[in-house]
Amino acid sequence: MKRAIQPTSIERKMRENDFIVSKTNPKGIITYGNPIFIEFSGYTEAELLGSQHNIIRHPDMPRAAFKLAWDTIQSGREFFGYVKNMSKDGGFYWVFTHITPDFGAAGQIVGYTSVRRCPRADAVAKIEPVYRAMLAAEQAAGARLAIEAGTAVLVDVMKQFELSYEELVFAL
Numbered sequence: 292m293k294r295a296i297q298p299t300s301i302e303r304k305m306r307e308n309d310f311i312v313s314k315t316n317p318k319g320i321i322t323y324g325n326p327i328f329i330e331f332s333g334y335t336e337a338e339l340l341g342s343q344h345n346i347i348r349h350p351d352m353p354r355a356a357f358k359l360a361w362d363t364i365q366s367g368r369e370f371f372g373y374v375k376n377m378s379k380d381g382g383f384y385w386v387f388t389h390i391t392p393d394f395g396a397a398g399q400i401v402g403y404t405s406v407r408r409c410p411r412a413d414a415v416a417k418i419e420p421v422y423r424a425m426l427a428a429e430q431a432a433g434a435r436l437a438i439e440a441g442t443a444v445l446v447d448v449m450k451q452f453e454l455s456y457e458e459l460v461f462a463l
């Protein structure tokens with residue numbers, strides 16, 4: 292079995308003009324990564340291509356955030372969100388991501404494209420405690436009920452500010 296990478300506190304910061312781009316097939320298997328994606332991930336192109344996109348998943352990210360992302364893009368809509376990713380060496384980098392479905396000639400989803408840019412530091416500072424609360428609720432609920440528990444925390448935050456998910460993301 293592959294040994295889990297230990298997360299470290301070493302942060303890589305995206306530069307103002309960086310765009311991290313990757314593409315997947317409909318199942319989330321990476322089919323393309325631009326040079327900046329390869330640089331930030333710390334993996335080689337050969338390691339990335341053919342791997343699940345969760346290869347750079349950071350353990351601090353709540354599962355409910357990815358559930359929301361997948362529900363959104365699988366229904367043909369675009370998704371915006373802040374994501375903390377983990378590089379091969381255990382370091383982390385925050386991104387502001389936009390994921391869109393790629394449609395075939397018959398209107399079917401043939402894959403997904405994600406373009407990420409440098410997130411505003413103040414927005415990351417605001418979303419971090421929300422993700423932390425979501426993760427804590429997920430861990431307390433146990434694997435079977437994790438996503439419901441994490442989603443409930445996010446829904447509470449949305450209710451508190453009377454915002455939809457997308458409005459919340461853009462209000463950060």
Ligand SMILES: Cc1cc2nc3c(=O)[nH]c(=O)nc-3n(C[C@H](O)[C@H](O)[C@H](O)COP(=O)(O)O)c2cc1C
Binds near residue numbers: 315319348361
């Ligand atoms: C185009 C695309 C880009 C994605 N980018 C990321 C990413 O940068 N980081 C990440 O952790 N998950 C990303 N995901 C989501 C992963 O597929 C996966 O759902 C997530 O890492 C959670 O892993 P898990 O489903 O194994 O819990 C992306 C998915 C798609 C379709």
